[in-house]
Amino acid sequence: MTRLVVGPFNRVEGDLEVTLDVDSGHVRSAQVNAPMFRGFEQILLGRDALDALVVVPRICGICSVSQSAAAAAALARAMGVQAPPDGWRVAQLVQATENLADHLTHFYTFFMPDFAREAYRGRAWFEAVHARFKATVGSAARDALPARMAFMQAMGLLAGKWPHTLTLQPGGTAQALQASQRLRLVALLAEFRRWLEERLFGDVLEAVVALPDAAALRRWVAARLAQAGTTPADLPLFLHVADDLQLWQTGRATDRYLATGSYPSADGPLMRGGVWADGGVQPFDPSDVSEDLTHAWLAADDPVQPPSQGQTVPLVDKPGAYTWCKAPRWRGQVLETGALARQMVDGLPLLRDVVAQHGGSVAARVLARLVEVARVLPAMQRWALALVPGQPTYTPGELPAQAHAVGLVEAARGTLGHWVGWRDGRIAHYQIVAPTTWNFSPRDAAGTPGALEQALVGVPVRASETTPLMVQHVVRSFDPCMVCTVH
Amino acid sequence: MPSVLWIQAGGCGGCTLSWLGTDTRDLFGLWRSQGLELVWHPAVSEASGAEALQLLEDAANGQLAFDILCVEGAMLRGPNGSGHAQRLSGSGQPMVQWVRRLAARARWTLAVGSCAAYGGMCAAGANPADACGLQFDGAVRGGLLGADYTAASGLPVINIAGCPAHPDWINETLQALALDALDADGLDAYGRPRLFADQLVHHGCPRNEYYEFKASAAKPSDLGCLMENLGCKGTQAHADCNLRMWNGSGSCIRGGFACINCTEPGFEEPGHPFATTPKLAGIPTGLPADMPKAWFVALAALSKSATPRRVRENARADHLVVKPAARKRGAP
Numbered sequence: 001m002t003r004l005v006v007g008p009f010n011r012v013e014g015d016l017e018v019t020l021d022v023d024s025g026h027v028r029s030a031q032v033n034a035p036m037f038r039g040f041e042q043i044l045l046g047r048d049a050l051d052a053l054v055v056v057p058r059i060c061g062i063c064s065v066s067q068s069a070a071a072a073a074a075l076a077r078a079m080g081v082q083a084p085p086d087g088w089r090v091a092q093l094v095q096a097t098e099n100l101a102d103h104l105t106h107f108y109t110f111f112m113p114d115f116a117r118e119a120y121r122g123r124a125w126f127e128a129v130h131a132r133f134k135a136t137v138g139s140a141a142r143d144a145l146p147a148r149m150a151f152m153q154a155m156g157l158l159a160g161k162w163p164h165t166l167t168l169q170p171g172g173t174a175q176a177l178q179a180s181q182r183l184r185l186v187a188l189l190a191e192f193r194r195w196l197e198e199r200l201f202g203d204v205l206e207a208v209v210a211l212p213d214a215a216a217l218r219r220w221v222a223a224r225l226a227q228a229g230t231t232p233a234d235l236p237l238f239l240h241v242a243d244d245l246q247l248w249q250t251g252r253a254t255d256r257y258l259a260t261g262s263y264p265s266a267d268g269p270l271m272r273g274g275v276w277a278d279g280g281v282q283p284f285d286p287s288d289v290s291e292d293l294t295h296a297w298l299a300a301d302d303p304v305q306p307p308s309q310g311q312t313v314p315l316v317d318k319p320g321a322y323t324w325c326k327a328p329r330w331r332g333q334v335l336e337t338g339a340l341a342r343q344m345v346d347g348l349p350l351l352r353d354v355v356a357q358h359g360g361s362v363a364a365r366v367l368a369r370l371v372e373v374a375r376v377l378p379a380m381q382r383w384a385l386a387l388v389p390g391q392p393t394y395t396p397g398e399l400p401a402q403a404h405a406v407g408l409v410e411a412a413r414g415t416l417g418h419w420v421g422w423r424d425g426r427i428a429h430y431q432i433v434a435p436t437t438w439n440f441s442p443r444d445a446a447g448t449p450g451a452l453e454q455a456l457v458g459v460p461v462r463a464s465e466t467t468p469l470m471v472q473h474v475v476r477s478f479d480p481c482m483v484c485t486v487h
Numbered sequence: 488m489p490s491v492l493w494i495q496a497g498g499c500g501g502c503t504l505s506w507l508g509t510d511t512r513d514l515f516g517l518w519r520s521q522g523l524e525l526v527w528h529p530a531v532s533e534a535s536g537a538e539a540l541q542l543l544e545d546a547a548n549g550q551l552a553f554d555i556l557c558v559e560g561a562m563l564r565g566p567n568g569s570g571h572a573q574r575l576s577g578s579g580q581p582m583v584q585w586v587r588r589l590a591a592r593a594r595w596t597l598a599v600g601s602c603a604a605y606g607g608m609c610a611a612g613a614n615p616a617d618a619c620g621l622q623f624d625g626a627v628r629g630g631l632l633g634a635d636y637t638a639a640s641g642l643p644v645i646n647i648a649g650c651p652a653h654p655d656w657i658n659e660t661l662q663a664l665a666l667d668a669l670d671a672d673g674l675d676a677y678g679r680p681r682l683f684a685d686q687l688v689h690h691g692c693p694r695n696e697y698y699e700f701k702a703s704a705a706k707p708s709d710l711g712c713l714m715e716n717l718g719c720k721g722t723q724a725h726a727d728c729n730l731r732m733w734n735g736s737g738s739c740i741r742g743g744f745a746c747i748n749c750t751e752p753g754f755e756e757p758g759h760p761f762a763t764t765p766k767l768a769g770i771p772t773g774l775p776a777d778m779p780k781a782w783f784v785a786l787a788a789l790s791k792s793a794t795p796r797r798v799r800e801n802a803r804a805d806h807l808v809v810k811p812a813a814r815k816r817g818a819p
Contacts, residue, residue, distance in 0.1 A: 006536045007576025008543075010529040013500050017576035036573040036582075038497055038563065039615025047612065048760035054747060055755075058608040058650060061501025105507065113533055135533035136525060142513035149508050153735030160742015161733035162508070163501040163651055164749075166762075167742045174707040175743030176805035184736075297571070314566045314615065390806045394708035467536025483499050 001028065006467050007035075009475065011110040013062045014482025016440075018452075018475065019322075020468070022461045027471065030449070030456035032440045034325040037297075040487040041312040044430040049075065049399050049422050052430070056418070057164045059432070060484045062105070064163035065098040066411030067484070070418040070432075074407030075170035078422065081397030087172025089383045090158055090393055092263050093185070094168065095409070096380050097154045102412035103339070103369045104151075106479040107200075107234070108133070108144035111366065114472055115241055125241050128231065140234070143199060151192040157181045172394035179389040186384050193377055202233030205374040213353040217367075235370050242363035250459060251474035252359040253451040254334045257341035258438065260284055260417075262410040263379065270379055271346040271410075275330060281345055284330075286406045286417060289433065292327040292444035295320055303445055307419035307431040308404065324486040327441040327450060328433050336360060336451040337414025337438045338478065340368035348375075360455075362477040369479065399425060411435055413481050434484035452478060489554035489665050491518075492546055492589065493528040493599075496582050497573050497609050497618055498560025502600040503530045505651040508734060509658060517658065522665045526553050540577045547588040555664060556593035556638075557657075558586060558621060561602040561609040562631040565617030572616035583631055586621070590632055594639045595664055596621065597647060599657060601749055604646035604678065606630075611755035620646075622678065626752040642671060646678035648726075650749035655731055656683045677752055679725065687776060688721035688738075688746045691729035698722075700794040701787045702802035707762075708743060711802025715771060718762045719745035722775035726750045 007017035015036040021029045040059050044052060052071040057064035069091070076082070083091060113135035120126050132140050155162035158175070167174045177185075193205065201208050202224045211217050217239070224236035232240070242248060261273030274281040291310055293300040299315035315321075328335075335341075340360055343351035350371065354364050404421040414435030421429030441450030449457075452475065461468040495503070507530070511517045518525060527534060527542055534542055545551035562583050563572035570581025578585070590596045598604040598621045605625055609618035620630045622644040628634040630644075637643055647656050660680050663669040675684045692698065694712050703715035713719035721729070724746050728738040739746050747761050748754045759765040765772045774783050797809040 005577055007578070008529065008536070008539050009576055010532060010535045010539055013530075015495070015573065015576055033576070035576050036497060036563070037616055038561075038572070038609045038618070039613070042615045043608070043612040045612065048763075051761050054761045055608060055611065058499055058501070061499040061504040061651065064499070064501060105504075109507070109531055117533065136515045136531055141515055145507060145514055146512050149510060152508055156732060156734030156737030156741075158742075160737045160739045160744065163499075163504055165742055166739065166744035166747075169707050172708065173743070175741075176708050178806070314572075316566055316569055316571045392708065392805055394706070394805065396706055467538065472535060 004466060004468070006471065011113065012476060012480045012482060013060070014485070016475070016480060016482050018456070018471065020456065020461070020471065025461055025463070027456050027459045027461060030453045031322050032442060032450060032452050033323040034440060034482050034485045035323070036482065037314065037324040037486050039312065039314070041430050041432060044427050047427050049425050049427060052420070052427060053166055053169065059487045060481060061163045062102055063098070063411045063413065063416070063481055063484050065095055065159070065165065065168065066409050066416050068165065068168045069095055069409045070407040070416050072168045072170050072407070073409060074405040074418045074420045075399065076397070077405040077407065078403035079170050079397030079399050081171040081395050083172035084392045084395055086177070086387055086391040087393035087395070088265065089387055090173045090177065091168055093154065093380055093383055094159045094165070094173070096263065096376050097152065097158070098162065099412040100373050100376060101148055101152055103373050104144060104148050107366065107370065108140050110479070111476045112140070112238065113138070114469065114476065117469065119469055123244060125237065125244065128237060129241060132231070132234070132237070147192065147195045147199070150188060153188055154185055157185055169394060171397045174394065176391070176393045177387055177389055182384065182387045182389055186381070189377065189381050189384055193381070196373065196377065198233070200234050200370065201374065202236055205378060208371060208374040211350045213350060214357055217350060238366065239363070247363040247473065248354070248358045248361050250470060251362040251455045251477055253336045253455040255355065255359050256333060256335050257344045258284065258330065258335040258337040258415050259342040259345040260408040260410060260415045262342060270376070271342050274345045275335065276341070276344045277333070286408065288331050289417070290329055291433065292329060294327070294445040295322055295442040296326050297321045297324055298326065307417065307433055310419070310431040312431070323442045325437055325440060325442055327444045328438050329444060334441070334448060334451055334454070335438055337435050338365065339372045340365045341414060342410060343368045343371065362473050365477040404429065413479050414438060416484070432487050434481065434487065436478070436480045436482060436485040439478045440480055440482070440485055488522045488524050489594070490524040490526045490552070491555045491557060491661065492526040492553045493557040493559070494585070494589070495529050496558055496560035496586060496603060497563035497616060498600060498602040498607070500530065500559070501651040502559045502657070506654045506657050509654040510735070521662045523661055526551070536577060543575070543585065546592065547585065549592055553592070554594040555597060555661065556589050556595070557597045557599050558603045559599040561606050561618035562586060562621065563609070563616040563618055564631070565615065568617070586631060590621070590636070590638070595642060595645060596638045597645045597660065599647050600652045601648045601650045601754065604648045605752035607650060608755045623752055626677070642674070644678055645669070645674060645680060648677070648679050648684070648750040650754070653683070653728070653731065653733065656680065675725070679750065683727045683731070684725040684750065686725070686727035686730060688724040688726050688728045688740070689775070690727065692721055692740055693729070694740060696798060697802050699790060700798050701791045702794050702798045705803055708805040709803050710805065710807070713740060713745045714764065716764050717745050718747070718760070718764050720748040720773060721746040723773060724748040724750060
């Protein structure tokens with residue numbers, strides 16, 4: 001048995017260290033350490049209730065809008081206010097812009113460059129992947145970053161700036177749109193769609209979403225690779241790599257999935273929420289969540305706490321602890337959250353079929369993320385067209401003297417929850433359970449490993465490897481956000 | 488050709504994400520064309536794990552030469568002086584130790600963002616991780632590296648403040664170093680490059696007409712000036728956010744919300760709720776930079792009494808209820 005400590009684990013958001021016990025060329029057991037602690041849950045205490053809208057985005061530079069949206073959702077619930085229709089649309093557009101941009105950043109900047117490493121030279125696809133995805137010099141860097149930048153001009157129009165906007169408020173948004181802003185938004189979304197269809201998918205978005213099953217996906221990829229004289233689009237190219245490296249068979253976690261409903265509206269959410277477990281969807285109740293502190297450097301009278309009563313008190317020399325991350329559990333069980341979870345819970349046929357065949361995997365997570373881009377962009381275009389300049393975007397509200405509420409949103413990486421209590425207009429309690437808190441949780445009191453810790457078991461490690469490549473693929477397939485994880 | 492080593496300390500990574508949104512057709516090509524070589528960056532470089540750790544060790548012990556150290560995120564010294572709030576993954580060593588070692592080798596040391604510069608939001612409230620900046624603890628010179636620290640170039644830490652920093656502030660500061668065009672006179676009293684810090688957020692504010700007439704917004708989404716009621720510090724904040732747009736055409740004020748003075752040391756603890764203007768006898772306590780109070784009060788009273796109906800009514804609406812009149816040219 002050999003022990004490998006892998007870090008600094010770059011091209012993930014924030015700090016990550018993974019300890020692997022390797023035997024006979026495979027990972028036998030893994031421990032995930034989130035090694036950075038800032039203490040936002042304590043920083044928030046005692047502040048004015050609305051200050052959370054300034055503080056929480058700064059937990060995370062990549063999910064900043066999601067943090068903001070969760071805080072605004074909790075405040076809105078406590079105040080009993082609802083955004084006017086256009087306030088709702090602008091807020092959804094701001095969240096969707098962040099979520100889609102994050103999917104793009106993950107695929108092009110964080111995930112794909114690993115397949116352009118020298119270790120893969122000689123593979124049939126290597127030259128194409130190397131030319132396209134080599135870190136900082138591949139053609140994708142000067143293609144996808146400008147496309148992302150142009151798409152994110154939606155943030156300049158709708159949210160002032162990104163990251164760290166203050167536009168999301170309980171009761172709507174801080175800016176009502178002018179006619180010209182709507183037109184520019186409609187135009188830039190259309191431009192982004194053209195780029196996605198040409199470079200990322202090689203097909204119209206709706207056709208990608210409509211692929212019914214894994215067999216149809218294989219035919220779709222083959223057709224795109226067979227087009228002579230052209231470079232395949234990026235998703236078909238990745239799926240070709242995935243077949244060759246058996247990424248459909250690598251990185252399975254619990255296959256129990258959490259989503260809370262994306263872009264909710266009076267007509268229902270764009271993607272519904274719930275828990276996928278044992279072949280069916282059950283409703284998700286936030287009161288079924290607890291956090292287990294057994295292996296975290298945190299003091300606790302009771303190591304299992306519901307977030308509504310949770311505490312965050314550092315305890316550095318705690319025996320058995322190996323991370324700053326708490327271990328969230330749903331009815332005591334480990335869940336995985338993220339784009340794959342959303343498609344599983346919502347019931348998108350393609351991803352349900354993929355997971356039915358091989359379980360969750362590196363390839364399934366990446367596919368789900370990009371399919372979600374194809375699903376959400378058309379919705380953004382509908383919301384943008386439905387905006388009516390001159391209509392209000394904000395409804396004022398009052399916070400009761402004492403209140404508590406839960407704010408839940410779907411960030412790019414999965415379910416984000418804020419459990420908040422207020423007294424006399426000030427924050428008296430704040431607990432945050434972020435997507436990667438779920439996915440990269442440590443073991444709980446029963447010794448059950450978290451989702452990534454399970455996904456890494458059995459992953460192949462070659463004898464010469466100190467930073468095993470397949471481990472990197474599995475870790476990055478979750479698109480971890482470590483700064484949110486511990487906050 | 489200056490080489491750049493970028494590390495992330497106790498922050499949110501938002502300055503890197505902001506930088507990735509640089510308005511250019513080719514960010515890495517832009518760097519290369521300006522003579523900037525990227526040694527390693529945690530979000531974009533290939534090297535990971537053992538390879539990255541070796542690279543950082545070589546840089547820290549002098550075997551790998553580099554010129555510019557960019558540090559993003561606050562210095563987390565706690566809890567209880569242990570540095571355990573952030574240990575560099577794979578090394579077991581506190582990040583603050585790595586920063587000290589690397590800063591001792593750098594020709595220039597840059598704090599990217601207000602966390603690395605002054606402590607920022609990580610240092611707010613109870614400051615549980617004992618966060619500070621590289622060479623400032625809030626507005627007090629010192630910080631992790633000490634008041635007397637200078638990099639090999641002779642310059643103190645260059646503070647590209649902001650939460651986040653604008654991508655151009657980062658790129659232009661690096662470009663200026665590559666051109667040997669940044670000296671001590673190019674930095675202000677808080678170590679900020681004057682190329683952006685000599686402007687005020689107020690300059691180019693699209694709500695200037697409302698400001699002139701003290702026609703003020705009362706609630707979010709109102710069109711009026713955000714200074715009197717909603718906490719805006721644009722008249723005091725050192726940055727060019729309304730001259731140099733964010734994400735194409737944005738800025739905080741253009742997005743409808745207050746400037747919270749995020750380039751200023753200690754912005755995280757303003758002493759009042761961020762979105763509420765503190766007042767004494769009805770007069771905002773935070774006055775525009777360089778403006779005598781008596782003059783401000785006198786001018787405000789005068790301009791309020793002269794406010795056109797159009798400006799007054801639009802200030803408390805979320806869209807123009809009274810349009811600027813088109814001058815009718817009389818028919819002959």
